[in-house]
Amino acid sequence: xxxxxxxxxxxxxxxxxxxxxxxxxxxGLAAKDAFTRLNRDDGGGDGRQAVPxxxxxxxxxxxxxx
Amino acid sequence: xxATLAHTAFRAMxxxxxxxxxxxxxxxxRERVQFWFQRVESLLSRFLPESELSRLNRSAGRPxxxxxxxxxxxxxxxxxxxxxxxLFDPALLNNVRAAxxxxxxxxxxxxxxxxxxxxxxxxxxVRLLPSRxxxxxxxxxxxxxGFAKGWAVDRCATILSHHAAWLVNAGxxxxxxxxxxxxxxxxxxxxxxxxPGKDVAVLRLFDRAxxxxxxxxxxxxxxxxxxAHHVIDPRTGRPSETDIxxxxxxxxxxxxxxxxxxxxxxxxxxEAMRRAEFTGIPAVLVSGAGEMSLVGGAGAYLAL
Numbered sequence: 001x002x003x004x005x006x007x008x009x010x011x012x013x014x015x016x017x018x019x020x021x022x023x024x025x026x027x028g029l030a031a032k033d034a035f036t037r038l039n040r041d042d043g044g045g046d047g048r049q050a051v052p053x054x055x056x057x058x059x060x061x062x063x064x065x066x
Numbered sequence: 067x068x069a070t071l072a073h074t075a076f077r078a079m080x081x082x083x084x085x086x087x088x089x090x091x092x093x094x095x096r097e098r099v100q101f102w103f104q105r106v107e108s109l110l111s112r113f114l115p116e117s118e119l120s121r122l123n124r125s126a127g128r129p130x131x132x133x134x135x136x137x138x139x140x141x142x143x144x145x146x147x148x149x150x151x152x153l154f155d156p157a158l159l160n161n162v163r164a165a166x167x168x169x170x171x172x173x174x175x176x177x178x179x180x181x182x183x184x185x186x187x188x189x190x191x192v193r194l195l196p197s198r199x200x201x202x203x204x205x206x207x208x209x210x211x212g213f214a215k216g217w218a219v220d221r222c223a224t225i226l227s228h229h230a231a232w233l234v235n236a237g238x239x240x241x242x243x244x245x246x247x248x249x250x251x252x253x254x255x256x257x258x259x260x261x262p263g264k265d266v267a268v269l270r271l272f273d274r275a276x277x278x279x280x281x282x283x284x285x286x287x288x289x290x291x292x293x294a295h296h297v298i299d300p301r302t303g304r305p306s307e308t309d310i311x312x313x314x315x316x317x318x319x320x321x322x323x324x325x326x327x328x329x330x331x332x333x334x335x336x337e338a339m340r341r342a343e344f345t346g347i348p349a350v351l352v353s354g355a356g357e358m359s360l361v362g363g364a365g366a367y368l369a370l
Binding site: 058060062064066 | 280
């Protein structure tokens with residue numbers, strides 16, 4: 001009985017450690033992706049630059065193709 | 067100048083026209099601007115059968131006595147065409163008609179539009195003769211479209227010359243005069259051609275003209291299953307297959323900005339970026355994939 005309990009306890013610990021590890025890896029990857037996107041949009045080498053959207057600046061009018 | 071703005075909008079030349087200014091801009095000023103655009107439309111619309119331009123287009127092969135206004139606009143358009151190396155061409159009416167754009171866009175239905183084989187582009191040049199006469203070669207037709215709109219906006223500087231700060235916007239072709247309503251410039255959004263209603267950039271303008279050319283508006287399906295639009299490439303006589311969705315150019319004059327925007331659009335992204343860096347004419351390019359590029363020093367106009 002005691003042996004079974006130790007076995008179950010070990011399984012629980014293994015599962016908990018696995019979940020913690022996977023969560024940490026996922027969070028790390030997500031943070032890296034967000035960092036990469038932020039830098040790509042922030043005046044990166046491809047000519048694209050971060051600019052205020054219409055929502056963040058009061059504009060008087062707008063230009064568009066017609 | 068007070069930050070309180072008076073705003074008038076009306077429809078003319080197939081587009082929405084806005085007149086924006088401070089409280090000193092009177093109702094009479096706005097009426098004069100509206101009257102001006104209506105007059106230009108009545109003379110230069112290719113969709114009105116009795117407009118002077120339509121009569122000129124029916125007179126190909128024989129001299130046509132033109133009004134001072136038509137003669138002036140056409141002379142300016144032909145000068146711009148010569149300076150563009152042929153990428154801007156006001157004599158492509160029959161090609162845009164062949165692509166299916168043979169009536170006002172507001173009259174397009176929901177179904178596919180019949181299109182026909184485009185005519186050859188290399189016709190004889192349009193000739194401006196003494197005594198304001200115009201000789202249109204047989205096979206050519208004039209479409210002043212966006213150029214006339216930009217030209218008309220430029221002339222608003224005369225109508226509103228007694229005011230310090232105002233803005234006239236004709237469907238995206240605009241002239242921003244003075245230092246804006248509160249002295250910190252005019253803020254003009256550049257609409258994302260792929261997501262209408264959203265801006266890709268906001269420009270801060272002091273005494274500048276802006277024009278945008280896009281292949282994402284005035285588009286239609288043809289009966290042979292193609293997608294067509296109104297920007298004809300003079301090199302092929304067909305709607306351009308550019309990889310650019312829209313180009314916005316900042317310049318001294320709206321007509322000049324309109325022509326340069328069209329030229330950059332037709333050149334495609336790579337050549338357009340090269341040309342803008344060479345000429346130093348500021349432009350905002352948005353590729354068909356939605357990638358925005360600021361070229362020719364356009365970054366200096368961003369309202370950050």
